[in-house]
Amino acid sequence: MPKTPRSPARRLGVLVACAALLLSGCAGAGGDELGGGPHRHTINVLMVNNPQMVDLQKLTAEHFTRQTGIKVNFTLLPEDDVRDKISQDFSSQAAEYDVASISNYEVPFYARNGWLSPLGQRAARDPSYDQQDVLTPIRRSLTASDGRIYAEPFYGESSFLMYRKDLLAAKGLTMPARPTWTQVADLAAKLDGAQPGMRGICLRGQPGWGQMAAPFTTVVNTFGGTWFTKDWKARLDSPEFTRAANFYVGLLRSHGEAGAAQSGYTECLNDLQQGKVAMWYDSTAAAGSLDGAGSPVAGKIGYAPAPVERTRDSGWLYTWAFALQKASKHQDDAWKFIDWATSKQYEQLVGRELGWSRVPAGKRASTYSDPDYLRASAAFANATKTAIDSADPEHPGVQPRPAPGIQFVGIPEFSSLGTRVSQSLSSAIAGQTSVAQALKDSQKLAARVAATYAK
DSSP: OOOOOOOHHHHHHHHHHHHHHHHTTOGGGTTGGGTOGGGOEEEEEEEEOOHHHHHHHHHHIIIIIHHHOEEEEEEEEOHHHHHHHHHHHHHHTOOSOSEEEEETTTHHHHHHTTOBOOOHHHHHTOTTTOGGGBOHHHHHHTBOTTSOBOOEEEEEEOEEEEEEHHHHHHTTOOOOSSOBHHHHHHHHHHHTTSSTTOBSBBOOOSOSTTTTHHHHHHHHHHTTOOSBOTTOOBOTTSHHHHHHHHHHHHHHHHHBOTTGGGOOHHHHHHHHHTTSBSEEEEEGGGHHHHSSTTOTTTTOEEEEEOOBSSSSOOOOOEEEEEEEBTTOSOHHHHHHHHHHHTSHHHHHHHHHHHOGGGSOOSSBGGGGGOHHHHHHTTTTHHHHHHHHHHOOTTSOSSSOOSSOOSSSOSSTTHHHHHHHHHHHHHHHHTTSSOHHHHHHHHHHHHHHHHHHHOO
């Protein structure tokens, strides 16, 4: 279970108790066995509760605290909850948490609002950190308009198509080297029932700007649509956006997973592992779980680029990264944790201790030349790096955009707008409304946001 941060009163009580124990010679209750002695420092870290972060929590006491004497209190929460809590704490500069996991979506406006401490100069002072080893698209996505880096990546990802290559072979089907969505829909229809109860494809239908809206927006981009024109005109009622929405909803209703309107990343991962679906379009980060030790589909999964229609590429770009709250009173200790958790050395530690398939990859070029990692990830390593390298947040579609972002629009309002639009489309997937009505309602919401930016 995640540890919750201690209240000031409780922390004071602990310090008093420790002091009493030390005066009486009972040092065993202090931190000497962890290498920190009686003056060990403490930081609070707030993270999303995904598997890679859980691994980090498990490894920290023995391998970070023991070496540095810095104790780390972790709080792990589901994605929507952790975003809300981070926003509240960082926007108020309450400094309940020193470090938090944020993404390349938040970094630009968190930095612009003065909520983050820049990290680039700190990284430059550590020769072993090697900032230039961070993959260029990831590094740029964490760099604010002032040219400074405000977060360091824990892992990075793009998106691609994952499919049961054994089932395609059994049916005499071939996955194109660069599939279109039209071809994927055709394959999904032919793979329905490939095994008893199996559906052709899994796509996120669960509402949320970081859930359904993420893969859906990449479909909009490659179908020629956009949320907003360069001069801030909402375009959710355009023919291209409408075609993308009808395609996405129709594909799920015809060949998608059971309970699609409630399915997100985790549900689709489970469905592919358990043989309930034959294909899945989603994050490249899923490959480590699919091909990892103990996975029932290890060795059976093929990986193809994100499907396209009118663009050459359509994979998204995303990273969970660690940021340091500007109001934190433990800047040096917090940086030491970020430095360690996002380093080459930490990746090596995970590989040795937990297995190479669990390395938080997708962020460093050196990972993709490491022979140990490549042996464990031969099926997907090249496809992952190619997808990340191909991602272009500045030009994700066929027309200029007013804000960067592939699977999101890089403005603060998108977290609310994307969630509300996805709620309407999720209702269409469930058969509770039509796509036309969902987009009519959504266009009104988007027009209100556009009006705040249009000049």
